[in-house]
Every structure is written in structure tokens, then in C-alpha cells.
Amino acid sequence: MLSNSMEFRPRNYTAEKQAHALPRSRADGHPLSAPSSPPRHQVEVVDDGDTDYLDPLRRSDNNAAVSIEDLEGIEDSSASGLSSEASIQNPSKEWVSFKRSLMQRFPVSKTVLTSSMSDVIVKGRKTFDKSSTNMHLEELEDPEKFAEEGGKVITGQEYVSRLHELKAEINHTWHADDRVTSLKLSIKVAKLLMDTSILQCYPTLFVLATDIMDMLGDMVWERIKLKAELAEDGTKLCLLPENFMASDICSDAKETCNNWFSKIGAIRELLPRIYLELALLPCWRFLHDRPLDCLQRLVMMTRGLADPLASAYCRLYMAHCFRKLHSHDIGCLLTCVNDFKILLMRVISAKETFHRKLTENKRLLISLMEPTIDYIMKCIFKNVSEVNDVLVELGLGSNQVELRGRFPCASIILHHLVKQLPSQVVSSSAMEIIQLIDSSNDDSYDQCLNYRLLGFRLCERKSEMGTVNAVVDKIIQVITQYEGLDEYLKVVDAYVDIFLQNHMDDHLNSILEGISNRACSQGIAEDELTTLQSILVKLLSYYEDLQDVIAMTPFLKILDLMHGSSQSIVNMQILDMGIRNGYIRDRTTIQFLFEISQALHDDEIFVNVKDDSNQAARLISSFVSLVDYGGELESHLTFLVECRAAFGSIHWLKETLVHSSNCLAIKALKDGSRHISFIKSCIAFSEVTLPSISAQTKQLNLYLETAEVALLGGLVSHSDGLIDSAINSLQISEVMDGSRTPTDADGILSSILKLFSLLVMVPGNPEHGVTFYPKNLVSLVNSQPWMPPRMRVKIFCAVVSLLAALSQRDLPYHADKGKLLGNDILFFGHSLYLSELALMCKFVLQNLVDTIQQEPSKAARGSMALEACNCIASSFIPSQEISSICANLIETGKSCMGTSHPYLLSTIKFTDQLLLPSIAV
Template sequence: MEFRPRNYTAEEATYSLPRSHADTHPLSTPSPSHHQVDVVDHKKDDFYDPLRGSDANGKVSIDNLQDEENSSAVSKADVGLPEKEWTSFKKLLMQRFSGPKMVSISKMSDVIVKSGKVHEKTSTTMPLEELDDPQKFAEDGIKVISQQEYVSRLHELKDEVARAWRADDRVTSLKVSIKVARLLTDTSVLQFYPTLFVLATDVMDMLGNMVWQRIKQKAEFAEDGNVICSLPENFDEKYICLDAKETCSNWFFKIGSIRELLPRIYLELAILPCWRFLLNRPMDVLERLVMMTRGIADPLASAYCRLYLAHCAQKLPQHNTRYLIICINDMEILLTRFLSEKEATHEKFSENCGSFVSLTEPAIEYIIKCIIKESYQTRAGEVLMDLGLGRKQPCVSIILHHLLKELSSELVGSNALEILQLIECSKDYSFDQCLNYRLLGFRLSERSQLDIINAVVDKIIQVVSAYNNLDEYLKVIDAYVDIILQNQMDNHLHVILDGIAKRACNEGIAEIELTSLQSIFLKLLAHFNNLEDIFSLTHFIEILDMMHGSSRSMVNMHILNIATRNRCIGDPTIIQFIFEVSQSLHDGIDYSNMRDDDNQQRARLISRFVNMVDYGTEVERQLAFLVECRGAFRSINELKETLVRSSNCLAVKAMKDGKKHLSFVKSCIAYSEVTIPSVPSRVRQFILYLETAEIALLGGLVSHSDGLLDSAIICLQTLDLMDGNAERGVTYIPRCMLTLINSQSWMTSRMRTMVLCAIVSLAATLSQFKLPYHANHEEMLGNDHLFFGDPTYLQELLSLSALILQNLVDFIMQEPSRVARGSMALEACNCIASSFNPSHEVLPFFSKLMETAKSCLSSNDKYLHSTIKCTAKFLQTNT
């Protein structure tokens, strides 16, 4: 048996493809040249290829696509918008004000008492959470009912109205509806009132729809069922027959005879669209109803009555926003009076006052939304004047807030200075003034003119400089940071950072303040491209050190993300800072849940940072950094692999500088050897041991290389195969591999065949007079020099190969699948033909494997045909 001689240099030259220098990278954007191919589309415009079209012709604008999407969304949203908005609004209203568990029953709530279970409770026996106002329960014997029972009773009343209507008992339906509307006069339990409003108006809306359908039916059909007319969508009173008009008038007369003001208003609002059967301008009725709401004494009841008026007004085909503006102005007068009385009695913003304003806010928000939506395309400027923009007297803060929230970006931008003046004048207790300054900033960032921006920001800086409270200061500044950064107002940026630092040093940073501070810092990080610019900001690091918790972690992650954008990090100051940031993130990782995306992202960022640190020629300092990282980030498994590879790269870098760094290379190898066992994956350990062994061999550290290879083998077996003998021979490692695959039951025949073929190829390569590559080290001699002409070296390789060939045939024959067995036999045949000269020792193995392949594979198998063709020369040589 003898190995086939190989000339690797000649083989490379024979089989390599011809190469030529390319002026540009093949994946880069091609410039127009004579090599460019023109593609003809034959005037087919139905398909646009984005990879073929040019910027000038046929390119679809992303902005245009977005505009089309927006317009499509608006057109879809307009269909049934008022009703959808109202349904959504009611759900949010009930979620926001869930109300107490128990509700008191007033004299006006007899309709609820009818079937509800009433409890007699005293103020001393009721749980504290059931008492909204202790003074309200000062007298004993108060009747209460659970909220669930109250709600259930209202649902029963709604069903009762519907049943009576289906039985043609219109009078009972009206009477029960009046009783339900009367409940809305009871505001004794403030937090329950929104729920009561939603449920009661459901009954009103249902009655209004039934009345509308009945009158419409009378207008379109006679008593005998004959069709009178089909009302168009925009019909007026001239289309309506006398009988339908009389029925409609009768309903309004009945409702007009209701004694109590509030039920009378609600019932008329419920059937408000029915005025279309009597009047050509039904919206004129709104003026009278708006004036009637001024007679409601209770401010909360009057606010929600105006809310229902705004909802019902949306049902008219042409309704004027003037009446809704009157509603808002009336509510502003009531709020001003209410807040002034509290301030006069030094109650300021007591709990009851806060509850009242909070309960009134949804009504204000909805009415203003209706006003702005209806007037935006027509008389938006006049509406602003009607609502008070431009007048000298202050506006109630909460009304101003929702007005500012709903106005278009163009109107906010053009009236920014006037709005700013209004905010400054509005110092009531209905809404935090700083939140209006904040909202103005966010609205201005949408669209505004530079001259207006400068004036507004100058004024805002003056305003917030008077704030001592850090929370208020941060809330306002957060809204203007983007504007300041986009317009390069560096002087203002230094001022606000200085203001944050002073207030934070005096008061510390509370949890409630961290959210705004986190937002400010993330905006700063997003604006600047590199850490040098960020660290140069006044007080940035000082403020960051005072942050804590999840907000600090979020900012740290963004800092680390910016730091790892570039290729390397070499500044020692920045490295130390990022190292401390990474330590803080590492300490916050939940290692019991490493599948969490946030924990995984932290680990990846830290690993990327360590991999990007480069101290240049100061290799000892970089190795010390790796040692420090191994101790600081010991819990991140993926980082350990990064540390080993960084150490190996550092060793190769040192080798290039010459012999004087041999001791440093040994330190790097020792570092890797100590670190690898901490990698949890045995497969990863195996790969790292092999890589490190290669580095050790490159550096001439033979004993280190042998030890690392021994460790690699241990990773693949359960039993220790080493006895520490230094005279193990050149085939020690391959023989260990052979023992390993024979002892591991989990290895398949396919896996064993691949390993054995690789060992045969290795032995054939080691037998050559000139090896295909060498270690780049002057003192590291290859086997072709160390064992040149040594017969025992060659005999050891042949002995191993003979053993391998026998094992190879045995493993292939054990494969149960015929097709797999045939393919494995062909692979072994190719391996033998490329490794050995034909001889009587080799040919029996080759012939048996070829016969196996022919018997297992189809005669048309391409792999079989190509192998027979390629090995024909091998067989001819022997002949």
C-alpha cells in the first residue's frame, strides 16, 4: 500500500479559474457605461420593476403612496363616523369612571327601587371605599343599592321600553323613558354619573330611533300599505304627508308637556332628527335647546346634557357649530365660577373639585372635537375667535387644553404666540398649566415657521426657568427638545441641561420624573451621530449618573447601541465609560428568563462592545481588558466565546510584530485555555479548542497545541482517553478520533463514514513530500521537514489507513438504507482513488465498495456514472 503523490501547486494552477481585476465591486451601484444592457419593456406599463426603473422615469414616490393610504383611510373612516365615535366614546367613558360598588338612592330613583334590592346602611357601618363623601352619609338610614343591581335594573327598563313599543303601547314606552331620563338629575354619587349617563342615553337613543322609523313609515306608506313616496336622503318637510306630520307634532307636544326640565330636554334631543319632518331648517331648534340647558342648576348634569346635545346634533344633515360654541362658552362660565368659589374659600383644588373637573372633561373634549371637525374646512379662523382665541381675558385651562389638542397643525403654528399668551394668562386649577405648555410644544413640532419657533422657545425658556419643581420642568422641556435640536438652538440646549442638573441635585430624581427625563435623553441620543458629541454636552454624564431603574437601563442600551455602530472603539475614556454602562446593563439582566427579547438584546450589545474595543498597539492593555470583561460579564454565555476569539486574534496580532512577543502569545493562549471550559456548549468548546490550538501551532507552542487538541477530544467523548504520554506519535489524534466514533452509539453510519474519509485524506496529505500549507512561523517546522525520509513515519500513516479502510467498509455495510449505502460507498471510492496508488492491498476495498454502489443505486444515477468515469484511470493504472 502506498499513498498517491500530489503536487498541490500544480493542481491549484490547473483547476483555478482565470481571474481579472475588476474596477468596481459587482454588488455596488453600477454607473452608466458601455457594458450596460438596455431592457426593452415593449410599452407594457402594467408592471413596474423597481430594480430596473430609473429615478427619472417610472419611479413610484413613497410620499405619494403614503398620501394615497392616508386619503383611503380618511374616506373609510368617514362612513358612519359619528356613530362609531359615539360608541367608542361611551366605552372609554365607562372604563375611565367605573364608579363605587354601592350607589345611594335618591327620591328621584323610585324606578330603580322597584325591583332592586335596597339596603339600609349607616355611615359607621359602610366600608370606607364605598363612601365618596363622608358628609353625604352623615345622616343614618341612607338607602343604597349595588352598582351591579343598578345597572341590571337600567337594562330591564330598556327592555321594558322595547317590549311596550312592540306591543304598540307608545305611551308606556314614553313614560318609562321619562323615568329613565329623570335619573340623570341625580348627581349624588359623582363617580357613577358617567355610567348612568351612558346607560340612560342608550334608552333615549333607542326611543329616538323607534320614533323616527314610525314617522318615516307613515310618511312613505298609507294605512292600507300602499306606497305614498320614497323619501330621498336629503328630504325636507314638503315631502311629508299630513298624517306623518300630525304624528310627529304629537310626539313633540307630549315631550313638551313634561314638567321637569332635564327629562324634557333629553327626550326632545332623543327625537331631534324628527324635526326634519316638520321644518326645513331643523338645526334652528338647537338654539332653543341650548338656551334651555342654562336652566339646569347642577353643573355636572348640565355638562352631560350639553354632551348629549352635541351627540344628537351630529344626526342632523346640516347642523351649525355656533350652538356648540355657545355650549362650550357656557361651560367655561360655569367652570370659572366654580373654580373662583373654591379659590375664594381657600379650598383650591380639593378632592371634590378635582373629581368634578375630571368628570366634566369628557364632555368638553367631545364637544370641542365636534366643533373643530365641522368647522375645519369652512370657518376655522372665526371659530377660534368665537372660542376665545385672541381675547384678553383668560381661558379655562382644561378647555384650552382640548382646543389646542384638536386644532390643526397649521392653525396651531400660525397662532402659536396668541395661544402661548392664553396659556400664560390661564392660571386656574382645572388643569396643570405646564401640561398646556407641553402640548403646545408637541403640536409645534408637527409643523411650524422658524421665526415663530424662535419666539415661542425663547418665551418657554423664560417660563420654565421660574419652575422649582423638576417634574413640571421636565414635562415642558421634553416637548421642545426636538424643536431645539432640529433648529440647532445650542444655547437653549445648554440652558435646559443646566436647569435639569441644578434641580436634580437639589431634589434628586423621583420615579415620576424619570419618564420625562428618559424621553429627553433618548431624543438627544437619537439626534447625535457619535458619543463624542453626546459626552461634550454640559451635565450629560452628571445627570445620567443620577438616573436609576428601567429608565437608566433604556438610556444605557441606546448609548451602547450608538457606541457599537462604528467598526472599533479606541478612546480609553469612552471605553471605560461604555464598560461601566455595560456593567449596569449586565446587573439588570434577568438570567432566569434569557429568552426575553430585552435580556437577549442587552447580552448581544455587551458582546458586540467587547468585540469592538481596540487599544491598537497596546496589546497588553487589551488583554487586561479581556480579563476584566471575563470577571465583569461572567453570566453572559455568548460573550465567553467572543472573549476567546478576541484573545486569539490578539495573539495573531502580536505574532506579526516579531519574536519579542512570544511570552505575550503564551498569555493569550493561557487566557483562552482557561476561558473555554466556561462556555456551556460542548460543541462550541470543541470548535474553540481547535481554533486556539491552531493559534498555538502558529506561534510554535507545540505543547500548548497538543494540550488544546486533547481538550477538544475530551469534549467529544464521555471517557478520558489521555494518559499524559508525550511520545504518542504522529497518528495519535486520528487514532483518538477512531476510538471515539467506535465508542459513541449516537453516531450514525453516515457520520462515521464522513469522519473516516476525512482521516484517510489527512493521512494521505501528511505523507506528501511538500505539505499544502505551513504555519507562518520560522521556528515551526512542518511534518514534511521534521519526518522527511523517516520510514517509521510513513509506515505509521499507512498502518492507520489500512485500519481505517477496514472500518470504513464495515460501517458502510451497516447502513440500512440502500440509497444511502450506495452514496456512502461512492464517497469512499472517490476518497480511496484520490489518496492511494492502486495496489493489491487497496483494490479489494475499492472493488467491494464499487460493487456495493452498483447494486444499491439505479443504473441511471449520475453520481455513479461520474465516479466510474473518474476512477477508470485508477483501475487502468493497476492493469
């Protein structure tokens, strides 16, 4: 197609640059600075409240994300987990959420040992004549042997499934007008709540049984309401309003209602009778205008329940049913809490001879009762207007708005009271609460947890300095008496924010010393690590300068004693703090952070996390990149070598290491006194590290970066080797998708084009010829079947532009400011040199034209033809061969894009100026 006499167009790059450059003038200030008044020609931005566009350079810090400090010190809800505003406003949703969390906290056991009261669950099974307590103890000792002996043992899943079946059966019989059977089955379900032999299963039983109670109550309510609104023949009498009165109810509906309560009153057992009447509690509205009076009677009846667990959960259901009445009179709930005090005293003081299972399972029993106290206390404080009235009723207040700290209270009740008190009451009565905690030291709840809760509550609002000092002095006295690390940490964790915010450095050093001493003598248990982690993270979040933390000797001792994920989290916080202020130049800090990084890297959890989601690895990489040894470049290179050995499993850290090494080489080049041997050492470090980088595109770019550094240092042989390695890396198969196309094809294309730009500066190889690298690249492109025509065309156009640049008298740019001889000095004027470039270009042009015709898309084919035409027209002197090629390419563009396409018209105009008139339209 082309003759061997084809000639490249001569270019004057300096003149072209000046001709196309825009006029410049010195600015009075930086365009991103904040001048007092807008300079001329600057548009003043007016904030009109439009939030569709957010300028990140103008964003206020007030819109920043919530910091770690804002999230610290929040205590989890230990029972119900009810904290959302939505659930507080909707009692039914709150109850559903509570039941779900209750079952999650106390999951049913794998096997359930039923008693004689559970015949409705294990229908037809053989009875095992033993007391429920002994049966439970034998099951715990050897459940398999006990099951073989014929005990009534079923799986937990069977137990739950049977209760669901009973609910469906009750619903079915009701709608089949067999309401007597529905009631009988409901009574049997309620009787199940009398069985507390399997403590752990009781919350699940309660949730499923009360679900059935609620269903029955709703069905009875709807039946009576229907009788009140419809006559016997079905005609509509009235529509009851929301606030109807008992006088609005007809006698037939009242008779039906009385009949239901009479049937329930005939139940012999007290517990199921209370549950059934509670389920029907709203139905008292059909008979009385004050159904709350009936609830107060039921509160008194619960005092006849001997079993503490059954009694506690009965009161829990009572609180749930109370909320259905939408009443603000919480007197019955306060009575329940006062009754809890008596129940808890019985549990705490239980003797072996009194009730054996209470003493054996005291801790479990109290933990099972805790959610009931928590829920009732929440109900009390939902709509309280006078907190003092509540405190007086609970025996903890006086006529003045204050707490009386000299009267003891059950520790667990006090805990949930303090949790629900308004923050202003907690803040103003902090010392009285401490006195209450001091006097309420019993087995129902760990006293240290009450001190801990008080600390978290005090952090909710700012207290007067006098109160803060008094509280802190008292807490320091309290924690000093704790010999165990666990209690010490739990209390300190709640007050460390107060120490930090009020700059109580002496107290801070004292508690750190206390932690260190206890940890050194006792070690740190697994459950203590999380609390210690919380304390240290708060400490690190408060300080700005890492040196202030390192100066705390106890802090470093504590850190050395930590292990596992908690240590890693603290180490990550330290690293984040270390890199927060930019470059790290202090030798002590560098060594400290290096050791922190090593500990973090060696953690098993760290090793198992994938790099793409590994924050720890990113922090280590950031640390390495920010280290700066100043003028001591050899020390910095030694540091990089140590990092490569220490953190070899972090893939992207290797990229950081290569980049840092190249930056060191550039620094050495700028310092003329540096010996070339150091630059060679940097290049050698990069050459050894590069093959282990797995990401192909990043590896290719770093090969090119290092080759460029080698050229700047005049190390031609090193640059040749690096370019060879770069081309070889392209031959290694990348991770492919379903179409066998590299996942980063655009990135690979960009890197190949960058390589062509680099080859402009690389002196031609005397042994292999000046076109050795372009030939290898073209051969590589032709051997890759996954490369689409669009990508090939761009590469072939780049080869043409490279060859045209190499043919010039003066290259567009040189390595090392021209100190390294380029091809323009070495070969320009030699006929063999220009002939080799022309032959190579002829081969590439043929490939270019053929590739364009392979493109299946007409629009893409037309665009590629015009792109090739522009490249060829700007690279060669007009000739018959060049004009013919360009004319054919323009015809391809016309056939694919139409004669009026802007790209086509601009290409024709451009070629008219450069080539022969014969190709014009």
C-alpha cells in the same frame, strides 16, 4: 473486507490547485465601487420599477426605517385617543373608539354605591336612608362596615351586567310589540344619568346608558320610516331617498313621530327628557326640514342642568347626535363650548357651603369633564373652513385672522383648542397663544401643560426664525420661574427639539444647568424620570459625536441622578451612540462607556430579560468588541478580564470576549517582538472563559478557533488540550426536541467537519498515536443514537479524507507557515505510521458501508452511497478491495436512484478515470 496492504492515493495539492484555478486578471476598480461609467463586461442595472427584488447595496437612504428622531415629540391624546384617519372619516367608528377609551381611562370601581334613582339597577334591595354624598364618604372611609349596615352596595361588575340586561330587555320588549315598556325602561336608564354621586363610575354609566339611547333611537327611526314607506296592509308606498323632505312623509308616519316626541316631552325630569329627545333627534326629519333648529333648542335646555358633570356629559352626547345630522353648522357646538366656560368657572370657584363634593373632588371632576371638551372640540374642527369664525365665536378672535391674547379663557378649554387648531395657525399666532396661556391661569388645567402642548405643536412645521426666537425667549422666562422640577421638565421636553434644530447652544446649556440644579436640590421623582428620559434621548439623538455630549458637565450630573428603567434607556442610547462610528480608541470614552455598561448591567429589569431579546446586552457586547487599544495589547487584555468580571451574566458576551482574546493573540503573533508569554495569557483567558459558554455549537467553534490560534503560536500542548475539550463538549447533551435530535444538528456537523480540517495541522501524539483524535471522534459518533445516517456518512467520509491527507508526503497546509512541524515531517516514511492510518481507515470504511444501508429513505441512501464512492475513489490507489467497495456502492445508487440519474452518471465517469475498468457500466 480490506487487506492491510491498502494504499492511499498520492496527491500533489499544489499542482491540483493550479490545474483547477480559473485564470485571473487585475481589475481596474473594486466591483462594488461606483464608477462614473460602467466598465467593460459589467452589466448596467436599469431600474424598471420592479420591486420584487431589492438590491441592498443599491438601496437609497430615503427608504430607510423611521428614525428615533422622527418619533420624538409626539404628544399622546389625553382624552379620546382618536388619531387614525379611518376613525376621522367614520363618525360611528370614532364614537365607538372614544367610548372604549373613556371606559379604559375611568374604569368602574370594585363596588358601586347606588342612590334612590338606581332602583332599576338594584331591584328589591333594602333602601338606605342617607344622602348620596354622605353615603359615598362613608363608603370611602370603611366600605366593608358600610355594606354590613345595609347600604345599597353592588359590585362594579354587577352594575355593568345589569345595564347590559336592561338593554337586552328593552330590545326584547320592543320586538314583542310592547313599546310602552321599552320606553319606560329607557326613561329609567336615562334617569340614572342624573346620579353623579360616584364620580369615577359616571363615564362607564354614560357609555352604557347612551348605548341604550342610541339603540332606542334607531328602533324608533326604523319604525317611523317603515310607516312612511308601507301602507297599513303592508303594500309598499315608496322608498324614501337619503335626502328626503318632510313633505315626502305620509300623515300616519308623522302622527306616530309626533306621538313619540309627545311622550318624551311628558317626562318630568329635565335630563332624561333631553337624552331621549337627543336619541330621537334624527326623527325630526320626518316633521321638519331643519332638525338642527330642534337641536339648538336642546342646547338652550341644557343650561337648566345644575350638576356640572351631568351637564358636561349631556353636551357630549349632544355632539355625538349632532354628527348624525351630517350638518356643517357648528353653532350649537360653539355654544356648548361657551357654556363650558361658565360651568368650569362654577367648579373652579366652588365653595364648601355651595356644593361640598365639588370642592372635595374638584380635580377629579375636571378630569372627568375633560374628555367631553376634547370630543366637542374635535367635532368643531372636523369640517371648519374658516378658523377665524370659530375664534370669533369663542371670544378669542377678531375680524382679522388673529388671536386676541388679552382675553382670558378657561385653561382646559384653551388646551384642547390649541390641540385642534391647524398647525399653520399655531405657527403664525404662537405669541398670541402664549399671551392667552399667560392670562388663562386657573385650576382647570396645569398652565405648564399648555406651554408644553404649544411646543409640540410648533415642532409640527417650521416657523419663521423671528417667531422662534420670540417664543424661545418667552419660554425661557417662563421656565426660569418654575421652582419645581416636574413643571420645568414638562415644558423643556416640548421645546428641546426647537433648541437643537436651531442650534441654540446657549439656551441648551442653560436648561441643562437648570435641570441639574433642581434635580440636585429636590431629587428626581418617578413620574419625572420619564420626561427627563425623553429630553436626554432627544439630546443624544441629535449629536453625532459622543464627545460633544460628554463635554456637557450638566449632562453627566443629571445622568448620575437618574435611576431605574429611565436611566437604563438613556444608557442604552449612549451605548448606541458610542458604537455608531465604529472602533472606540479614546481611553476616556472607553472608561465612560464601561461605567455606562456596568450601570445598565446592574439594573434589575436588565437582569430579568432573556438574552435572546435583550437589546441592552447586545449593545454591551458590541461595545466590548469595538474597543481598540491599538498597540497596547496588555491593556486590552486587562480590559477583557474586567469585562468578564463585570458582565458575567451576559451569555453571548463571553463569545465576544473569547473571540477578542484570540484576535489579540493573532495581533501579537504578527508583531514579532511580542513575547510568547502574552500569547499564552490570551490562550489561558480563552480556556478559562470557554466552559461557561452555554450554546454548544458556539462553544465548540470557539474551542476550535482558540486551538488554531494556539497552533499558530506553536503551543502544541495548549492546542491538544483545547481539542480534547472540544470533543468532550460534543458529549454533553444539547437541548433536544421531540425526536431527541439537537436543535442545531447542521451546526454541530459543520463544526465536526471543521475539526477534521484542523487535525490536518495537528502533530500526532507520540504517546497515543497519530489516529488518537480520529478514533475518539468515530467512537463519539457511534455512541450518539440521535445522529441520523446522513450525518454519520458525512463524518465518516471526512475521516477518510483526513487520513488520506495525513498519508501524503506534503500536507495540504501547515500551521504558522510551516514553522510548526507537521506529520509529513515527523512521521512520513515510517511503516508503523502508514499501517496505523490504513487500519483506522479499514475500520471507518466498514462503519461507512454499514451506515449507508441503515438509511430508510431510498433517495437518501442512493445519494449517500454515491458520496461515499466519490470519497473512496479519490482517496485510494485502485485495488481489488477498493474497486469492489465502489462497485457495490454504485449498485446501491442504481437501485435507489435509477440508471439515468445525473449524479450516478457523473460518479461512474469519475470512478472510470480513477479506478479499475471492472466497475464501469
